[in-house]
Amino acid sequence: MSLTTCTIHVTQRQEKVIYLTGELAKTLQLSKLKSVNLKLGSSSVSTPVRLLKKTGHHLYMPISVMTQLRVPQLGSCMVLCTNGKDVRLGPHIGILTQVTGIRSAPFGSRTEFLRQFMQMGTGRSFYFGFSPRDVNWTQQTVTGIFPSKDGGWIRKTVPLPDVVYNRLPSRRAEKQPSMNAFKQRFVRRGIPLFNWAFFDKWDVYNLLEGTDAFRYVPDSQIDPSSAQIKQMLDNHKFIYLKPTGGSLGIGIYRLTYNPKRGYYARFRRNGKNVLLRFNRFDSLMGLLNRQSGQLHNYVAQQGIRLIEIDDCPIDFRFHLTKNINNEWVVAGIGAKKAGRGSITTHVRSGGQLMTPGQVLREIFGSRAEQVLANAKETAIKLAETIEHKNRHTLGELGFDIGIDQNERIWMFEANSKPGRSIFKHPALKAEGKAALQHVYEYCLYLSRFHTRRES
Template sequence: MNDVVKIVTHRQSKDLVCVPEALTSTRNIEYIAFGQKKYPCQLVTMNTLHDVISISEQLKEMLCIPFEGNIEPIIIGDTLQLGPLIGIFTAGFTESLLRPIGDRSFMFANLMAENNLQNSFIFIFGMHGIDWETETIQGYFFTEKRWVKEVVPFPTVIYNRLPNRKIEEHKLIKKVRNRLETEYKIPWFNPGFFNKWDLYVKLKNEISVKHYLPVTEKFHNLDTIEQLLSQHQFVYIKPENGSLGSKVIVIRYHREEDIYYCRYREDGVNKLQKFSSLNVLINRVFRKTKLHDFIVQQGISLIRYEHQPVDFRVHTNKDAHGKWHVTVIAAKVAGKGSTTTHLNNGGRVKTLDEIFENDKAKRIHDKLSLAALRISEVLDKQLEGHIGEIGFDLGVDKNETVWLFEANSKPGRSIFTNPHFREHDKTIKKLFLEYATHLSKQSTKSKVTIK
């Protein structure tokens, strides 16, 4: 039985657990578990209160259950597992209980509040909250419209929401993650930030998806740029590990003028400049940047809306069975003079119906959905670890051919500022809980099997 029930406490025998008769007909349950904590118990079935599990106050304290709430119990072998207990691992904590994770507090609160009716035990934690000796974590719960600190066991599954690559690569962060994964066998999703070049290498030989890839080369020297410019109208130069459109530049060579035009963003301002040579351009635009970690990519002439280029953010998420779904497709219209469609560069978010007529909107939607699902499935097989969500930046050219520009393992939430996408946002949060629960069950069952 996997229905959600409420957990309450009683003051009777310290190891007594009372469960609905509908939950189990077996008398072989000897243990009760919450997160990574597990204790012997005496199980009693009742034919009343079908949606309640009652445990002693002592067991509640020993298991570090922070409050009475909704859980989804599963029986594995001789153990009644309460949960799941889902930890969201991040960094950037403050001293304030009003905004414990700074500007991201609202995003996390929104995610947790959406799922509280189904599962109350979702918390946020950082490296500083872990007590290895007691195997507990001081985490932050969002309940009844406020943040509270509670001590809980190590979780059954961890959602990786570290905010940037620098923090993710910190040696202490990596040490913590490795210990929780290897010593405690706790599954993590999602993996680390994707590297653009690594993804290109993994996808370019896959028959089902390679046609979505623009020609891409690792930067070696100016000849790399010249070669692609000789074959294409313009090229993009992007950092392998960049995000939010940071340091993306566009170079176009005008043969009649023998001039290189460069569009880029500097000090918050979109710029378009021309240069007499590629060498002068690189020395000026990249004067403070080393190019050995950049890629050079074929430019794509995108479809336009109100004379501005448009690309698309497509989110895919896994459900309770680990199956991929397209959860949202948003059109992003570039800001005037911008090299990208990101909102921080002046971009706007639209629905497909706002920029296309009905037939074309459906046609583009179907093509984008097919591409996103195919690429999600390939990456799922190619990459290590558990992937529960991907945010794609896809382009469509004038021939309605779909192109992959970027895949994000931790997609941002900026498109949801458009009220048209609120329902999609709810679906994503629902699937987040479904997939976390799915991983939690898989992990718990595998531990029993191993033993």
């Protein structure tokens, strides 16, 4: 197998022949061939090939071949030959997301993120963003949005990609049955699609149940009845109630039971932290509007006494990615200190972003390094287990990880399309870039535009 980069040019000649420089043909081990199958994503063209006495890695094609292959742009990309006849140009990477009509920001608030991601493979790959309605299955094409040289964006119709990076932003839209079928169509054509869908909290709990990694998940119950909530409060003294499909701390309650003083509920309402006390359990259930029956689509979870600074709990976001060798790596870690009186550590509810080093040294002193190493090892183990149990390809995971006052590690939540807010911290910018680089390299792995590691 031969892999290199080459520059694509267009020739004005009419005949349907492509020209390779002798050097490129030699690297690709094609020197003696009369014709090749030139491929890009799902399209392919068989064409005679001739050699040019010129140095460097260059490929010249007539307009007819460019049009037939639907080459998105001239310039350089990777070129791969595995069997001495099929020459693949690429990788052709599609990012599945929501496309707005706005030309300057076609991916809405995600435009900058996508631009940064696309920069990872500049000059070595083709990149575009697309939404589900942009695919034409009959023609096997996608009308995607490409970065243009002047910093803007341009629409082009291209073949189906080699790999799909799923960053669809809406949980609700992704839950539609038609979306599942849409994504399956790629997989059925042998096009890997990674980060299949958002996780629900309860799904992850179920995936981990029965595995070694289950001990990192606090005791949890889906759709808890009043009796189960009462029982959990008796067992654990405080619990969290969280919408199973929720995010950003929305809809979360923290319930506490104190045998002498009664029941407390903390939550956030209209941008403020609220604390209510109830003498009777039934009144507490009244607050949740569930005097009888169950609390639907909620998970009740054992409360964990997190480490604290200035009486504010702290937890961590571990951002994991796959790398070019298909292994999980901890690409970045942010520490999050809860805002005063807040039950979650989200920045939007007053939380503060810190580095794990800062926090762990203050709390664990000389043991800080060891605690961090343990937490990293746990995060990798959790990622490997979730991947193993999940039927789909995963390329990124964001774990909300807590460390309790006994140094025990807990996982509150696994996000399959993690946000990147921790990388806004000035000390974490380089890690943010490394995370994107890993995802790009994972695309190379999935699309097979890489050389196998000798082991």
